[in-house]
Amino acid sequence: MFLRRHGDDALYALWWLGAVTGLRRGELAGLRWTDVDLESSELTVANQRVSVGGEVTDGDPKTEAAARTIALDELTVAVLRVHAQAGWSSTGAGGYVFCWPGGRPLRPDWVTHRFAELVASSGLPPIRLHDLRHDSATIAWPLGSIFRWCSGGWGTPAMRSLPTPTVRSCRSRNVKVRMRRCG
Secondary structure, three states, X not given: OHHHHOOOOOOHHHHHHHHHHOOOHHHXXXXXXXXXXXXXXXXXXXXXXXXXOOEEEEEOOOOOOOOOXXXXXXXXXXXXXXXXXXXXXXXXXXXXOOEOOOOOEOOHHHHHHHHHHHHHHHOOOOOOHHHHHHHHHHHHHHHOHHHHHHHOOOOOHHHHOOOOOOHHHHHOOOOHHHHHHHO
16 A cells, blocks of 8 residues: 555655565665666665764675575566656666665665655554565565565575575566555
8 A cells, every 4th residue: 555655756666676675774775776787677785875873874785695686577677667767866877776866875764764754644554664674575475485585585694595596587476466465
């Protein structure tokens, strides 16, 4: 319901990607176009933005397991293509996928605040941005372990120990099943 109600939000693609892939807020805020390959339908988590003591810095993903490549379904690729043309994206060299108009990167804490505002204005039951990550895993779980890995895993060491299918074999899985519950 959240995605349906906020389809016109400038950061719709960020909310969509968080719901589909389970990326952390710092991974979403730190995602750069150089790490997204829409032709190959995949993205690589190679960076995150972290807020510590009011200062925001870019750095490596949270854990070694968090540095991963994630297969994208056709619908997610289409959402990202539309977003690439929007003002809240910087497609220049090294540009952030999600940023302020003009290219300034988003603060992870502001992303959380914006999500909370949208949830409150929608009249939906309270949900935190981080809950999208858990919902993504919960929705995928009944679909089987192979489907779980179609998002590239959630970047946690415990899940990394499971057998991982190739990115290409995952792309054919239907992410719409997950999205029915999210939006």
